Amino acid sequence: MTPVYKTLPARILHWLFEASLAIKGILCAIETLSGLGLLLTPNPLVARMVYWATHLHLAADPYDTMADLTRQAVDFFPLHIQSFYGWYLLAHGGLKLAMVVMLWLRILWAYPAAMLVLVGFVLYQLTEFVHAGSPVLLLLAFFDFFMVGLVWQEYRVLRTARAAELT
Numbered sequence: 001m002t003p004v005y006k007t008l009p010a011r012i013l014h015w016l017f018e019a020s021l022a023i024k025g026i027l028c029a030i031e032t033l034s035g036l037g038l039l040l041t042p043n044p045l046v047a048r049m050v051y052w053a054t055h056l057h058l059a060a061d062p063y064d065t066m067a068d069l070t071r072q073a074v075d076f077f078p079l080h081i082q083s084f085y086g087w088y089l090l091a092h093g094g095l096k097l098a099m100v101v102m103l104w105l106r107i108l109w110a111y112p113a114a115m116l117v118l119v120g121f122v123l124y125q126l127t128e129f130v131h132a133g134s135p136v137l138l139l140l141a142f143f144d145f146f147m148v149g150l151v152w153q154e155y156r157v158l159r160t161a162r163a164a165e166l167t
Helices: 008-040 043-060 065-075 079-104 110-132 135-166
Strands: none
Touching: 008 079, 008 135, 043 065, 043 079, 079 110, 110 135
16 A cells, blocks of 8 residues: 655655655666676776866866866776775665665665664764865765654654554
8 A cells, every 4th residue: 555645745745755866766776787887897997087087178178276286196096995985886876776766666674774874874984074175975974864754753653654554
Protein backbone atom coordinates (compact mmCIF):
# COMPACT_ATOMS: atom_id res chain seq x y z
CA MET A 1 0.00 0.00 0.00
CA THR A 2 1.27 3.44 -0.92
CA PRO A 3 1.10 6.03 1.86
CA VAL A 4 -1.45 8.81 1.39
CA TYR A 5 -0.13 12.36 1.63
CA LYS A 6 -3.29 14.24 2.56
CA THR A 7 -2.04 17.74 3.32
CA LEU A 8 -0.16 20.11 1.07
CA PRO A 9 2.89 20.26 3.39
CA ALA A 10 3.01 16.44 3.43
CA ARG A 11 2.88 16.33 -0.38
CA ILE A 12 5.60 18.97 -0.63
CA LEU A 13 7.83 17.08 1.83
CA HIS A 14 7.27 13.87 -0.12
CA TRP A 15 8.12 15.63 -3.37
CA LEU A 16 11.29 17.07 -1.77
CA PHE A 17 12.20 13.59 -0.54
CA GLU A 18 11.82 12.07 -3.99
CA ALA A 19 13.66 14.97 -5.67
CA SER A 20 16.50 14.65 -3.14
CA LEU A 21 16.67 10.91 -3.78
CA ALA A 22 16.89 11.52 -7.52
CA ILE A 23 19.64 14.12 -7.13
CA LYS A 24 21.55 11.96 -4.64
CA GLY A 25 21.11 8.92 -6.89
CA ILE A 26 22.58 10.74 -9.90
CA LEU A 27 25.50 12.11 -7.87
CA CYS A 28 26.17 8.71 -6.28
CA ALA A 29 26.14 6.99 -9.66
CA ILE A 30 28.64 9.54 -10.99
CA GLU A 31 30.80 9.09 -7.88
CA THR A 32 30.69 5.29 -8.14
CA LEU A 33 31.52 5.34 -11.86
CA SER A 34 34.36 7.82 -11.20
CA GLY A 35 35.84 5.48 -8.62
CA LEU A 36 35.53 2.55 -10.99
CA GLY A 37 37.11 4.65 -13.73
CA LEU A 38 40.06 5.55 -11.51
CA LEU A 39 40.59 1.90 -10.62
CA LEU A 40 40.44 0.72 -14.24
CA THR A 41 42.37 3.57 -15.89
CA PRO A 42 46.17 3.42 -15.92
CA ASN A 43 47.82 6.32 -14.07
CA PRO A 44 49.72 7.72 -17.11
CA LEU A 45 46.46 7.84 -19.08
CA VAL A 46 44.83 9.94 -16.33
CA ALA A 47 47.78 12.38 -16.52
CA ARG A 48 47.55 12.56 -20.31
CA MET A 49 43.78 13.23 -20.18
CA VAL A 50 44.29 16.07 -17.68
CA TYR A 51 47.09 17.58 -19.77
CA TRP A 52 44.93 17.30 -22.89
CA ALA A 53 41.95 18.94 -21.11
CA THR A 54 44.02 21.84 -19.76
CA HIS A 55 46.54 22.59 -22.52
CA LEU A 56 44.22 24.85 -24.53
CA HIS A 57 43.28 26.85 -21.44
CA LEU A 58 46.92 27.37 -20.54
CA ALA A 59 47.86 28.22 -24.14
CA ALA A 60 45.14 30.88 -24.25
CA ASP A 61 45.82 32.13 -20.75
CA PRO A 62 49.08 31.06 -19.10
CA TYR A 63 47.79 32.45 -15.81
CA ASP A 64 44.62 30.29 -15.73
CA THR A 65 44.69 29.32 -12.06
CA MET A 66 42.29 26.38 -12.25
CA ALA A 67 44.07 24.72 -15.18
CA ASP A 68 47.46 25.28 -13.54
CA LEU A 69 46.29 23.87 -10.20
CA THR A 70 44.80 20.85 -11.96
CA ARG A 71 48.09 20.14 -13.71
CA GLN A 72 50.04 20.55 -10.48
CA ALA A 73 47.67 18.14 -8.72
CA VAL A 74 48.25 15.51 -11.41
CA ASP A 75 52.02 15.88 -11.00
CA PHE A 76 51.52 14.64 -7.43
CA PHE A 77 49.03 11.88 -8.31
CA PRO A 78 50.97 8.63 -8.00
CA LEU A 79 49.41 5.23 -8.51
CA HIS A 80 48.78 4.54 -4.80
CA ILE A 81 46.89 7.86 -4.47
CA GLN A 82 44.84 7.08 -7.58
CA SER A 83 44.05 3.65 -6.14
CA PHE A 84 43.01 5.18 -2.79
CA TYR A 85 40.67 7.69 -4.44
CA GLY A 86 39.29 4.98 -6.72
CA TRP A 87 38.42 2.69 -3.81
CA TYR A 88 37.16 5.62 -1.72
CA LEU A 89 34.83 6.91 -4.44
CA LEU A 90 33.65 3.40 -5.29
CA ALA A 91 32.85 2.55 -1.65
CA HIS A 92 31.42 5.96 -0.72
CA GLY A 93 29.31 6.28 -3.86
CA GLY A 94 28.31 2.61 -3.85
CA LEU A 95 27.13 2.75 -0.23
CA LYS A 96 25.04 5.85 -0.85
CA LEU A 97 23.71 4.45 -4.13
CA ALA A 98 22.59 1.25 -2.37
CA MET A 99 20.93 3.43 0.29
CA VAL A 100 19.09 5.46 -2.37
CA VAL A 101 17.86 2.33 -4.16
CA MET A 102 16.56 0.79 -0.91
CA LEU A 103 14.76 4.02 -0.01
CA TRP A 104 13.28 4.23 -3.50
CA LEU A 105 12.01 0.65 -3.07
CA ARG A 106 10.56 1.63 0.35
CA ILE A 107 12.41 -1.05 2.30
CA LEU A 108 11.41 -0.12 5.85
CA TRP A 109 14.60 -1.05 7.72
CA ALA A 110 16.64 1.00 5.24
CA TYR A 111 15.20 4.28 6.54
CA PRO A 112 16.84 4.18 10.02
CA ALA A 113 20.00 2.73 8.44
CA ALA A 114 20.06 5.56 5.89
CA MET A 115 19.64 8.14 8.64
CA LEU A 116 22.62 6.66 10.51
CA VAL A 117 24.74 6.64 7.35
CA LEU A 118 23.76 10.23 6.54
CA VAL A 119 24.49 11.43 10.08
CA GLY A 120 27.88 9.72 9.79
CA PHE A 121 28.56 11.57 6.54
CA VAL A 122 27.44 14.86 8.11
CA LEU A 123 29.82 14.38 11.04
CA TYR A 124 32.66 13.47 8.69
CA GLN A 125 31.97 16.45 6.40
CA LEU A 126 31.80 18.86 9.34
CA THR A 127 35.08 17.48 10.72
CA GLU A 128 36.72 17.91 7.34
CA PHE A 129 35.21 21.41 7.05
CA VAL A 130 36.86 22.39 10.34
CA HIS A 131 40.22 21.11 9.02
CA ALA A 132 39.99 22.22 5.38
CA GLY A 133 37.54 25.13 5.54
CA SER A 134 35.92 24.19 2.24
CA PRO A 135 32.42 25.68 1.87
CA VAL A 136 31.55 22.76 -0.44
CA LEU A 137 31.86 20.39 2.53
CA LEU A 138 29.55 22.63 4.54
CA LEU A 139 27.03 22.64 1.69
CA LEU A 140 27.19 18.83 1.41
CA ALA A 141 26.75 18.50 5.19
CA PHE A 142 23.71 20.78 5.05
CA PHE A 143 22.20 18.80 2.15
CA ASP A 144 22.78 15.47 3.93
CA PHE A 145 21.36 16.82 7.20
CA PHE A 146 18.31 18.11 5.35
CA MET A 147 18.02 14.67 3.78
CA VAL A 148 18.01 13.08 7.27
CA GLY A 149 14.91 15.14 8.10
CA LEU A 150 13.20 14.13 4.87
CA VAL A 151 14.04 10.45 5.41
CA TRP A 152 12.68 10.67 8.97
CA GLN A 153 9.44 12.26 7.76
CA GLU A 154 9.03 9.68 4.99
CA TYR A 155 9.80 6.83 7.43
CA ARG A 156 7.09 8.01 9.84
CA VAL A 157 4.50 8.21 7.05
CA LEU A 158 5.47 4.82 5.61
CA ARG A 159 5.53 3.13 9.03
CA THR A 160 2.07 4.56 9.84
CA ALA A 161 0.69 3.38 6.47
CA ARG A 162 2.09 -0.14 6.98
CA ALA A 163 0.72 -0.30 10.54
CA ALA A 164 -2.73 0.72 9.27
CA GLU A 165 -2.45 -1.93 6.58
CA LEU A 166 -1.91 -4.65 9.21
CA THR A 167 -4.92 -3.65 11.31
